[in-house]
Amino acid sequence: MRCPLLLLLLGPLYTVIQAQQIYVKETLTGIIDQEAILPCTISSDPNIRVSQIMWEKGGNSIAVYSPQHGTHVSEPNRYQLLEPSPSSATLRILSLRAAEEGDYSCEVTLFPAGNRKATTKLAVIAVPQNSAEANSEALANGEEQTVATCRSSNGRPPSRITWQTSLPGNVTTIMTNGTNGTYTVVSRYVMTPTSQADGMPITCNIDHESAAVPIPLRLSVMYPPEVTVEGYDDNWHLKRNGVFLTCSAKGNPHPTSYTWKTADGSSLPPTVRAKDNMLYVDEVDERVNRSFLCEVTNALGSRAYRQDVLVREHAMQTQTNAGAIAGGVIGVILVLLLLAAIVFIVIKRKGLHSKQDRGTYSPKTRVFGTGKPSQEFTYQDDGELDKPLKGPGPMRDSGLSPSLGEDEDEEERLKYKVLEDDEEDERFNEVGPMLQLRPHPQIGAYLDDDMESQTDGSIISRTAVYV
Numbered sequence: 001m002r003c004p005l006l007l008l009l010l011g012p013l014y015t016v017i018q019a020q021q022i023y024v025k026e027t028l029t030g031i032i033d034q035e036a037i038l039p040c041t042i043s044s045d046p047n048i049r050v051s052q053i054m055w056e057k058g059g060n061s062i063a064v065y066s067p068q069h070g071t072h073v074s075e076p077n078r079y080q081l082l083e084p085s086p087s088s089a090t091l092r093i094l095s096l097r098a099a100e101e102g103d104y105s106c107e108v109t110l111f112p113a114g115n116r117k118a119t120t121k122l123a124v125i126a127v128p129q130n131s132a133e134a135n136s137e138a139l140a141n142g143e144e145q146t147v148a149t150c151r152s153s154n155g156r157p158p159s160r161i162t163w164q165t166s167l168p169g170n171v172t173t174i175m176t177n178g179t180n181g182t183y184t185v186v187s188r189y190v191m192t193p194t195s196q197a198d199g200m201p202i203t204c205n206i207d208h209e210s211a212a213v214p215i216p217l218r219l220s221v222m223y224p225p226e227v228t229v230e231g232y233d234d235n236w237h238l239k240r241n242g243v244f245l246t247c248s249a250k251g252n253p254h255p256t257s258y259t260w261k262t263a264d265g266s267s268l269p270p271t272v273r274a275k276d277n278m279l280y281v282d283e284v285d286e287r288v289n290r291s292f293l294c295e296v297t298n299a300l301g302s303r304a305y306r307q308d309v310l311v312r313e314h315a316m317q318t319q320t321n322a323g324a325i326a327g328g329v330i331g332v333i334l335v336l337l338l339l340a341a342i343v344f345i346v347i348k349r350k351g352l353h354s355k356q357d358r359g360t361y362s363p364k365t366r367v368f369g370t371g372k373p374s375q376e377f378t379y380q381d382d383g384e385l386d387k388p389l390k391g392p393g394p395m396r397d398s399g400l401s402p403s404l405g406e407d408e409d410e411e412e413r414l415k416y417k418v419l420e421d422d423e424e425d426e427r428f429n430e431v432g433p434m435l436q437l438r439p440h441p442q443i444g445a446y447l448d449d450d451m452e453s454q455t456d457g458s459i460i461s462r463t464a465v466y467v
């Protein structure tokens with residue numbers, strides 16, 4: 001496992017090792033119109049002499065350095081060698097063009113070792129100009145149209161544009177070649193806009209080698225006014241004072257005017273006052289018994305909402321008032337809680353029994369009555385719950401269990417329990433708090449949990465059970 005890991009770590013250096021004493025950058029990214037610096041260094045070895053260093057691209061020599069003959073650069077206005085020496089010849093490209101992208105080799109002639117070379121892969125990128133805008137002319141007219149446009153101009157390589165929005169739509173992307181090996185990408189978000197899309201967020205994500213740029217936008221969708229009227233509660237009766245209607249409207253552009261009318265075209269009754277989006281009725285009379293229109297206008301047109309008003313002779317009788325509703329709800333909740341408590345207790349006790357009795361008897365074959373009286377002590381609450389309860393004799397199993405002798409078999413014991421189960425259901429139907437002491441093999445544990453032994457041999461309940 002260690003060897004591959006080592007190779008992985010050394011991976012980037014591997015070509016350098018192959019090229020032995022020559023060190024270059026494997027990859028380099030330059031920006032268009034800016035300079036690029038490509039270093040090439042040679043490790044010094046007293047046994048090896050450097051006779052020439054040459055930078056070349058695609059088989060063409062760009063610059064040569066020789067310790068004996070000096071420096072020769074093919075196009076000095078484009079390339080330079082920075083302080084060349086037998087141990088280093090750094091190539092400088094003055095102003096990068098897209099065409100200068102490619103592989104640059106630093107080839108070194110060594111004596112007596114021969115030629116060695118190492119290669120730098122140069123990428124030339126151009127940082128694009130990015131912009132995005134929502135189409136302010138988008139119209140909710142049922143037609144598909146561009147709602148947002150995102151542009152990444154003069155980038156290299158071309159930008160990748162994606163859209164992020166909850167609104168369904170299609171993307172149209174066009175790429176054009178710009179000058180100097182750059183690309184311009186224009187992406188449009190196309191959809192059939194509705195008024196709900198107005199103001200919704202949409203983000204154009206521009207991904208490029210130079211940067212990832214998100215441009216958040218809000219859509220603008222023009223639509224005629226959407227009007228609603230509030231304030232009519234279906235209980236406008238004669239002589240009622242101070243009611244009013246409120247007209248609300250949305251629209252893009254913003255609504256400019258609100259007009260109140262009657263639906264039948266007649267003039268507004270004198271008993272109402274219209275003010276902007278409000279219609280006030282100081283006192284309800286028969287003349288208000290009609291339909292009203294609130295008409296709202298914006299640059300796209302006018303829309304109206306019709307509010308029918310029915311004037312009643314008298315105030316409507318409300319069958320229920322808040323208090324009665326609250327009382328009813330509380331009552332229902334109390335009943336449900338009571339039922340839940342009963343079910344819980346019954347299930348818990350049955351669960352206890354069936355767990356203990358698993359495999360010894362089936363609840364379906366219950367035996368009702370054994371001929372023996374079930375010995376049971378029931379304490380009905382008469383406000384004396386706190387008084388000590390006296391049992392016949394000592395309090396532990398011996399006193400509370402039925403007088404089952406050693407000779408009575410297990411079956412007899414089980415019958416007792418079955419009987420208790422049955423009687424337990426009946427007892428839960430009784431009203432009032434009860435404290436029950438019953439013969440049961442588990443009674444000892446039961447007492448320990450819920451009863452407290454008193455010094456005088458009696459017990460009292462620590463937890464009263466209300467059923």
Ligand SMILES: *[C@@H]1O[C@H](CO)[C@@H](O)[C@H](O)[C@H]1NC(C)=O
Pocket residue numbers: 177
């Ligand atoms: C645009 O660029 C691509 C790749 O760079 C090239 O194949 C294509 O011919 C160019 N198109 C034009 C119109 O210059």
Ligand SMILES: *[C@@H]1O[C@H](CO)[C@@H](O)[C@H](O)[C@H]1NC(C)=O
Pocket residue numbers: 238286289310311312313
């Ligand atoms: C209002 O008009 C309705 C019929 O549209 C009528 O039944 C009702 O009695 C009228 N109310 C009053 C107060 O006149």
